Amino acid sequence: MASKKKVIVIGSGFAGLSSAAYLAKDGHEVTLIEKNSTLGGRARQFEEKGFVFDMGPSWYWMPEVFERFFNNFGKKASDYYHLERLDPSYRVFFEDEKWDIPADFEALKKLFDKVEPGSSKELESFLKEAKYKYETGMHDFVYRPSLSITEFLDVRILGALFKMQLFSSISSEIKKRFKNPKLRQLMEFPVLFLGAKPEETPALYSMLNYADIQLGTWYPKGGMFKVIEGMVAVGKAQGVKFLTSVEAKSIEVNNGITKGIHTNQGFMEADAVVAAADYNFVEQRLLSPEYRMYSDDYWQKRKLAPSCLLYYIGLNKKLEGMLHHTLFFDADFGQHAIEIYDRPDWPKNPLFYVSTTSASDPSVAPAGKDNLFLLIPTAVGLKEDDSIKQHYLTVMLDRIEKHTGQRLHESIEVCKIFSGQDFVNDYNSFRGNAYGLANTLFQTAFLKPRMKNKKIKNLYFAGQLTVPGPGVPPCIISGEVAAHLLTKEMK
Numbered sequence: 001m002a003s004k005k006k007v008i009v010i011g012s013g014f015a016g017l018s019s020a021a022y023l024a025k026d027g028h029e030v031t032l033i034e035k036n037s038t039l040g041g042r043a044r045q046f047e048e049k050g051f052v053f054d055m056g057p058s059w060y061w062m063p064e065v066f067e068r069f070f071n072n073f074g075k076k077a078s079d080y081y082h083l084e085r086l087d088p089s090y091r092v093f094f095e096d097e098k099w100d101i102p103a104d105f106e107a108l109k110k111l112f113d114k115v116e117p118g119s120s121k122e123l124e125s126f127l128k129e130a131k132y133k134y135e136t137g138m139h140d141f142v143y144r145p146s147l148s149i150t151e152f153l154d155v156r157i158l159g160a161l162f163k164m165q166l167f168s169s170i171s172s173e174i175k176k177r178f179k180n181p182k183l184r185q186l187m188e189f190p191v192l193f194l195g196a197k198p199e200e201t202p203a204l205y206s207m208l209n210y211a212d213i214q215l216g217t218w219y220p221k222g223g224m225f226k227v228i229e230g231m232v233a234v235g236k237a238q239g240v241k242f243l244t245s246v247e248a249k250s251i252e253v254n255n256g257i258t259k260g261i262h263t264n265q266g267f268m269e270a271d272a273v274v275a276a277a278d279y280n281f282v283e284q285r286l287l288s289p290e291y292r293m294y295s296d297d298y299w300q301k302r303k304l305a306p307s308c309l310l311y312y313i314g315l316n317k318k319l320e321g322m323l324h325h326t327l328f329f330d331a332d333f334g335q336h337a338i339e340i341y342d343r344p345d346w347p348k349n350p351l352f353y354v355s356t357t358s359a360s361d362p363s364v365a366p367a368g369k370d371n372l373f374l375l376i377p378t379a380v381g382l383k384e385d386d387s388i389k390q391h392y393l394t395v396m397l398d399r400i401e402k403h404t405g406q407r408l409h410e411s412i413e414v415c416k417i418f419s420g421q422d423f424v425n426d427y428n429s430f431r432g433n434a435y436g437l438a439n440t441l442f443q444t445a446f447l448k449p450r451m452k453n454k455k456i457k458n459l460y461f462a463g464q465l466t467v468p469g470p471g472v473p474p475c476i477i478s479g480e481v482a483a484h485l486l487t488k489e490m491k
């Protein structure tokens with residue numbers, strides 16, 4: 001049993017909640033502080049006029065990671081929420097047709113063969129490789145703090161690395177196998193979560209295709225926030241103290257040792273700190289310069305995942321033709337990617353995504369009405385104003401109307417917009433990023449910002465800007481790894 005330490009966790013996103021629960025289980029006295037008035041970070045939820053909106057993540061992938069978290073505390077996910085697999089998993093609108101992506105693999109293979117005869121064989125072999133990467137990744141890579149390359153210098157791991165396709169791009173692997181542009185786009189879609197162009201994303205990440213197609217797209221009834229509630233309940237049962245509207249203003253360090261945190265509510269003493277708020281903000285704003293591991297130049301050179309424009313809309317009627325998840329791929333993917341990554345600008349004709357959770361869950365909208373969550377990925381740091389936000393709302397509503405054949409503009413009862421600047425204001429997000437750092441080769445594993453500050457003995461980091469990376473499952477893992485590292489080092 002580790003010696004009991006007073007630990008402060010900064011931030012109540014998935015990483016902070018996970019870390020706090022594990023630290024308390026390890027025997028520490030844990031206080032989690034959150035600057036906002038509600039818990040959950042990017043996964044907060046709000047309700048207006050009976051419409052319930054998850055503010056951030058909506059795709060529940062890799063259910064085993066959630067299950068593992070609850071199991072480690074003697075619980076099951078089903079103790080906190082009812083999970084159901086979506087079928088179809090999602091709908092895609094192309095310019096001239098729509099595809100429903102079936103949960104059943106045999107049905108999906110038929111779809112592939114119909115579009116491109118023989119392509120189901122390619123799909124099978126592509127997913128066989130993806131499965132290997134996923135299983136090896138989960139088993140050998142992601143549950144490591146990745147503090148140095150030496151963690152990976154093991155014959156078995158080096159052998160595995162070779163098969164993980166780190167050095168070829170996912171785009172080239174997909175192009176080798178599929179000719180049809182729509183199939184290619186479908187296979188590249190999961191990479192959008194990773195925040196870089198498919199051409200710059202290692203083929204390693206086809207593991208996400210495996211997660212998408214074979215492990216499935218799930219939904220916790222009531223919304224993703226049910227997971228947050230479950231994790232908070234676990235933390236409370238372990239003895240974590242949760243404090244909202246408490247903002248870290250600076251980290252007190254004496255001779256390389258954290259002594260505690262200055263907050264808007266006064267000084268809080270600590271034997272150790274896990275910073276699960278935006279890494280860049282903690283480094284550059286909460287630490288004095290001599291304790292920062294990374295320079296401003298380092299941060300400016302990081303490749304960030306996109307920001308996004310989000311719209312939470314309550315409709316005064318039901319909108320036919322949308323599934324729980326609907327992707328609008330009825331525009332030029334390549335051009336939009338250029339506007340996000342290469343020549344940052346507002347997109348001329350963006351791809352976008354709509355989540356209509358009320359399509360499968362009547363509890364999240366008033367009877368006879370629907371909630372819509374609209375998302376356009378954008379470059380980080382763009383200059384924004386109200387007219388731009390209104391423009392994109394019109395663009396998306398027009399395209400939804402075109403594809404579903406129903407009027408929408410006059411049916412909006414609730415509309416809240418959330419933009420890059422809101423990411424900065426609400427989460428202290430670096431340049432307004434939505435999903436942290438892009439998962440390029442040079443920002444993977446030990447090449448990401450380090451989970452442990454080298455200059456301070458007892459300051460650890462968790463969350464989407466450190467290992468293993470962005471996304472809900474990785475953040476849950478990040479919190480666990482940081483907690484165990486702290487416990488191990490602070491014995």
Ligand SMILES: Cc1cc2nc3c(=O)[nH]c(=O)nc-3n(C[C@H](O)[C@H](O)[C@H](O)COP(=O)(O)OP(=O)(O)OC[C@H]3O[C@@H](n4cnc5c(N)ncnc54)[C@H](O)[C@@H]3O)c2cc1C
Binds near residue numbers: 012059464
């Ligand atoms: C719109 C959107 C859609 C997404 N969709 C998906 C999806 O479908 N599936 C998926 O798996 N992932 C998705 N993601 C990614 C995923 O949501 C994130 O990677 C993950 O939630 C990040 O968790 P985190 O704990 O690292 O950070 P956060 O959730 O940002 O938590 C950090 C917390 O720290 C707090 N904080 C900051 N500064 C301070 C301070 N000084 N003092 C106290 N508290 C502070 C912030 O308020 C925040 O609550 C999405 C993200 C976004 C934004």
